[in-house]
Amino acid sequence: MSRSAIKLHTPAGRKALDKMIHEAERKAQESAAARPGRAGAKPAAAGAATGAGEIRIIGGQWRRTRLAVAQKPGLRPTPDRVRETLFNWLGQDLTNWKVLDAFSGTGALGLEAASRGATSVIMNEQDAALVQQLQRLQQKLDARMLKIQRGDALSCLKTVTGQDLILLDPPFEQADLFEPAVKAAMSALNEGGYIYLEAPEAWSEERCLELGLELHRYLKAGAVHAHLLKKQ
Missing domain, CATH: 3.40.50.150 (Vaccinia Virus protein VP39)
Known part of the structure; x- marks a missing residue:
């Protein structure tokens, strides 16, 4: 569903927007966890490039x-x-x-x-x-x-x-x-x-x-x- 199609004044519209926000937060958390130096990331080898x-x-x-x-x-x-x-x-x-x-x-x-x-x-x-x-x-x-x-x-x-x-x-x-x-x-x-x-x-x-x-x-x-x- 596109943002322009969401009708915020309806219960269905508010539910759809909440779902979109939740999905965006989940992707951001996954991306942060994959970065070097963050929890859950694979440590870089000593002396190797880290990005x-x-x-x-x-x-x-x-x-x-x-x-x-x-x-x-x-x-x-x-x-x-x-x-x-x-x-x-x-x-x-x-x-x-x-x-x-x-x-x-x-x-x-x-x-x-x-x-x-x-x-x-x-x-x-x-x-x-x-x-x-x-x-x-x-x-x-x-x-x-x-x-x-x-x-x-x-x-x-x-x-x-x-x-x-x-x-x-x-x-x-x-x-x-x-x-x-x-x-x-x-x-x-x-x-x-x-x-x-x-x-x-x-x-x-x-x-x-x-x-x-x-x-x-x-x-x-x-x-x-x-x-x-x-x-x-």
């Missing part, structure tokens, strides 16, 4: 572009609010900048930098499936300024020089990666260049100064502590 996700480019030539990405355990794209704040701090326009995204993951940070005019964006990622995904996104956007490579982030940082911005977003559970990554980034950075560091805890001004960095900007958003560090 389709999405990132959205906020500014620049690809502004408002939505890109489908895999969702994997431990993968944590930088939230829109944090990315928007970061590029506000940097002045929005990255024309002629050289950028390195050392722990690319979904590519949200590196793609945002490329969209805002960066001349060169190296996107380094260790996971082979994520590297293939980045390559597909590069083709989709015809992003010729991107250089996508697979490898260890620390090794990458130690072999690159002349960068204006280095994006560091290591896995939060690998606490021993953060300080070595920042130290390696220092040698890859131009004088007056920036390091963006996303961490599970705040870094003090004193800790940054010991490494030769100025804590230029800081933001806490949920579990994310976002730091913009400037090379002195």
Whole structure:
């Protein structure tokens, strides 16, 4: 029975509408139970993709572009609010900048930098499936300024020089990666260049100064502590 055919002022019409609502609620409950992470759902294998996700480019030539990405355990794209704040701090326009995204993951940070005019964006990622995904996104956007490579982030940082911005977003559970990554980034950075560091805890001004960095900007958003560090 179509909705337009239901006569709500009659008992039969009200009964038909109640039946439709009940059926819609039942289907919604079945759909929710089948989603990953919900009760009754089959758990995903460790390290396997857990479904389709999405990132959205906020500014620049690809502004408002939505890109489908895999969702994997431990993968944590930088939230829109944090990315928007970061590029506000940097002045929005990255024309002629050289950028390195050392722990690319979904590519949200590196793609945002490329969209805002960066001349060169190296996107380094260790996971082979994520590297293939980045390559597909590069083709989709015809992003010729991107250089996508697979490898260890620390090794990458130690072999690159002349960068204006280095994006560091290591896995939060690998606490021993953060300080070595920042130290390696220092040698890859131009004088007056920036390091963006996303961490599970705040870094003090004193800790940054010991490494030769100025804590230029800081933001806490949920579990994310976002730091913009400037090379002195």
